[in-house]
Amino acid sequence: MTPIVEVRDLHKRFGELEVLKGIDFTVAEGEVVSIIGASGSGKTTLLRCLNLLEEFHRGDVLIGGEAIGYHLRRGQRVRIGEREVARQRAMTGMVFQAFNLFPHMSALDNVTLGLTKVRGMPRPQAVELADHWLDRVGMLKRRDHRPSQLSGGQQQRVAIARAIAMSPKVMLFDEATSALDPERVGEVLETIRSLAQEGMTMVLVTHEMRFARDVSDKVVFMEDGRIAEQGPPQRLFLNPESPRLQAFLKTSSF
Amino acid sequence: MNYHFNFAPILEQWPLLLSGIGLGLLLALVSIAIGSVLGLVVAFASRAPSRWLRSLAFTWISILRNLPILVIVLFLFFGMPQLGLSLDKITSFVVALSLYASAYMAEVFRGGLLSVPQGLVEAGQAIGLTSLRIKRYIVLPIMFRNALPAFGNNFISLFKDTSLAATIAVPELTFYARKINSETFRVIEVWLVASLLYIVCCYAITLVLRAMEKRLVLEKA
Ligand SMILES: Nc1ncnc2c1ncn2[C@@H]1O[C@H](COP(=O)(O)OP(=O)(O)OP(=O)(O)O)[C@@H](O)[C@H]1O
Ligand SMILES: [Mg+2]
Numbered sequence: 006m007t008p009i010v011e012v013r014d015l016h017k018r019f020g021e022l023e024v025l026k027g028i029d030f031t032v033a034e035g036e037v038v039s040i041i042g043a044s045g046s047g048k049t050t051l052l053r054c055l056n057l058l059e060e061f062h063r064g065d066v067l068i069g070g071e072a073i074g075y076h077l078r079r080g081q082r083v084r085i086g087e088r089e090v091a092r093q094r095a096m097t098g099m100v101f102q103a104f105n106l107f108p109h110m111s112a113l114d115n116v117t118l119g120l121t122k123v124r125g126m127p128r129p130q131a132v133e134l135a136d137h138w139l140d141r142v143g144m145l146k147r148r149d150h151r152p153s154q155l156s157g158g159q160q161q162r163v164a165i166a167r168a169i170a171m172s173p174k175v176m177l178f179d180e181a182t183s184a185l186d187p188e189r190v191g192e193v194l195e196t197i198r199s200l201a202q203e204g205m206t207m208v209l210v211t212h213e214m215r216f217a218r219d220v221s222d223k224v225v226f227m228e229d230g231r232i233a234e235q236g237p238p239q240r241l242f243l244n245p246e247s248p249r250l251q252a253f254l255k256t257s258s259f
Numbered sequence: 260m261n262y263h264f265n266f267a268p269i270l271e272q273w274p275l276l277l278s279g280i281g282l283g284l285l286l287a288l289v290s291i292a293i294g295s296v297l298g299l300v301v302a303f304a305s306r307a308p309s310r311w312l313r314s315l316a317f318t319w320i321s322i323l324r325n326l327p328i329l330v331i332v333l334f335l336f337f338g339m340p341q342l343g344l345s346l347d348k349i350t351s352f353v354v355a356l357s358l359y360a361s362a363y364m365a366e367v368f369r370g371g372l373l374s375v376p377q378g379l380v381e382a383g384q385a386i387g388l389t390s391l392r393i394k395r396y397i398v399l400p401i402m403f404r405n406a407l408p409a410f411g412n413n414f415i416s417l418f419k420d421t422s423l424a425a426t427i428a429v430p431e432l433t434f435y436a437r438k439i440n441s442e443t444f445r446v447i448e449v450w451l452v453a454s455l456l457y458i459v460c461c462y463a464i465t466l467v468l469r470a471m472e473k474r475l476v477l478e479k480a
Contacts, residue, residue: 058381087389095387105382108477109400118396119386153477164382171386 007070008033009175009206010055015064017050024050025061026230032175032223035204039217039238042227043253048210051227052177055208056097057090068096069174095123098168102180104160106152112139112163113148119171138166142196158189162196175206183212214257218242226250268443269452275439279432280456286431287418289353294360294417295368295410301361302368316365323362328420331355336427352424356417363413371406372398404475411468415461422457432456 010032017025024047032038040048053059055066057074066073073093075082085093106115116135120126126134139145142162152160161181168176178197182190194216201207201220211217217224218238225235228249234241245251269276305316323331332355336348346354375398383393422433436453440446 056385058384091384091387091389094384097385099382099385101378101382101385103378105376105378107379107382107397107401109404119388122392122396123387151477167382167386 006034009069010208011067013065015054015061015066017054017059017061024230025054028232030225030232030235032206032208034206036222037201037207037209037220038223038225039221040208040210040225040227041214041217046227047230048227049179052179052208052210055177056094056099060084068093095171096174098171098173098176100161100164100168100176100178100181102184104157104164106160106164108152111149111151112144112155115163116167116170119167124171134170135166138170139163142166156189157185158192161185161193165196169200175208178207178209180210180212226253264448265445266448266452268445269439269448272439275435276432276452276456279430279435280460283418283421283431284460286353286356286421286424287414290356290360291414291417293357295364297357297361298364299368301365302372305365305369306372320362320365323358328359329423329426331359332423332427348427348429352427352429356420360413360417367406367409367413368402370409371402374405375401401477404477407472407476411465415464418461418464419457
C-alpha cells in the first residue's frame with residue numbers, strides 16, 4: 006500500500022545554513038509518528054516542508070503518492086503554481102504551536118472558512134460539518150465565541166477542528182501544547198489521543214515524551230538535520246541505540 | 260472690557276452655516292474614501308515583491324507628506340489650468356485632499372498590514388487558501404480593524420483641512436464665516452460660532468468612531 010507520507014532524501018537550506026540534511030521516512034495510513042529531538046534540530050522545518058510552508062532544495066515529499074511542491078520540466082526542478090500549491094496544502098492539516106485562529110471570526114467561522122472557500126461547500130453543509138467537529142473536540146457550546154474569549158486550550162481545540170474538518174490525509178502538529186498553561190495541556194492531548202485512536206494519520210512534533218511514547222506507532226529522533234534513530238516507541242525509549250538519543254532522553258522529562 | 264455680544268446677525272444665517280458644515284463633511288468623506296482606496300493600493304505596492312513598485316510607493320508617500328496641503332490645493336486650482344487641465348473648484352479641492360489623504364492612509368494601512376501576524380497568513384495557507392483569498396478574508400479584515408483608530412484621526416484632520424477650501428471660494432463653513440464677517444463685522448461672534456461648530460462636529464465624529472472601534476477593534480487573544 007502506498008504510504009500517506011513519504012519523504013525521500015529531503016534537503017532544506019536557509020541561505021547558507023543547511024537545516025535538513027537528507028531526511029527519509031514514511032507514514033503509513035492510520036499511523037501516528039512522533040518527531041522528537043533537541044531544539045534547533047529541524048523538527049518544525051521538516052513539518053513545514055510537508056505542507057509547503059517552506060520550500061525545499063532537494064529530495065521529494067509525497068503525500069498520498071503525489072509528489073508535492075515541484076515538478077520536472079526538461080530535467081529541471083520547477084516550483085509548481087500557486088493554485089496547485091494551495092490544493093496540495095489542503096491535503097494536510099496543520100496545527101500550530103500558537104493556535105493561529107483568525108481573531109476576527111467566531112470559532113465556527115474559523116472552521117467553515119476553508120470548507121466554503123476551499124472545498125466549495127454550501128454554507129449550511131459547512132456549518133453542519135463544522136458543528137460535528139467542534140462537538141468532537143468539545144467546543145460546540147462555544148462555537149459563537151471569538152478566539153479572544155477562549156482559553157489557550159480551547160483555542161487549540163478549535164484549531165484542531167479547523168484543520169481536521171478539511172478531511173486531510175494527514176494531520177501535522179507542531180508542539181501543539183507548548184504554548185499552553187500546564188493545566189490546559191491535558192485537554193488538548195486527550196483530543197489528539199482520541200483522534201489517533203480513531204485511526205487519523207498524524208505526525209506530531211512534541212516535547213511531551215510520555216505522550217509520544219503512549220500514542221505513537223513510530224518515533225523519529227532528529228539530530229542536527231538528520232534522523233539519528235527511528236522505530237517503535239518501546240525500542241527508542243527503552244533501548245535507545247545512539248548515544249545522542251540516550252543523552253537526549255536523560256535530559257527530557259517524562 | 261465692555262464688549263456687547265450680538266449673535267443675532269450671525270444666527271440669522273444658520274442655513275448658510277449648516278450648508279457650509281455639510282459641504283465640509285461631504286468633502287472630507289469623499290476625500291477619505293478616494294484617499295483610502297488610493298492609500299490601500301500604495302500600501303500594497305510598498306510591500307510588493309517588485310522593487311520598482313516599492314520605490315514608486317515610497318516616492319508617492321514622501322512627496323505628498325512633505326507638501327503643505329494648501330500648496331497642493333493652490334497648485335491644482337491655479338496651476339493645472341496653465342497645463343490645460345481646469346477643474347471646477349470643488350473637484351479640484353477634492354482631488355487635492357484625496358491625494359493628500361492617500362499618503363497618510365497609505366501609512367495607516369502599511370502599519371495595519373504589518374500588524375497582521377504572519378502566523379495567520381500561514382494558517383490560511385495551511386487550509387489551502389490562495390493568496391488572494393488570504394488577503395480578502397484574513398489580512399484585509401484584520402488590517403481594517405487595526406487601522407480604525409488611525410483612520411478616525413485622519414478623518415478628523417481632513418475635516419478640519421476642508422477649511423482651506425475657503426481660499427479657492429468653495430462654500431464651506433470657513434468661507435461663509437468670512438462672508439458673514441465682512442457683511443456684519445461681528446468678528447468675534449462669527450468666529451466663535453464657527454469654532455463651536457467645528458468642535459461639535461469633530462467631537463461627534465469622534466464619538467461615532469469610538470462606538471465603531473468598540474465593536475470592531477480586536478482584543479488581543
Ligand atoms: N526562517 C528561518 N530562517 C533562517 N533560519 C531558520 C529559519 N527557521 C528555522 N531556522 C533555523 O533552522 C534550524 C532548525 O529550526 P527548527 O525550527 O526546524 O528547529 P526545531 O527542531 O523545531 O526546534 P525547536 O524545538 O526549538 O522548535 C535552526 O537552527 C533555526 O535557527
Ligand atoms: Mg520547532
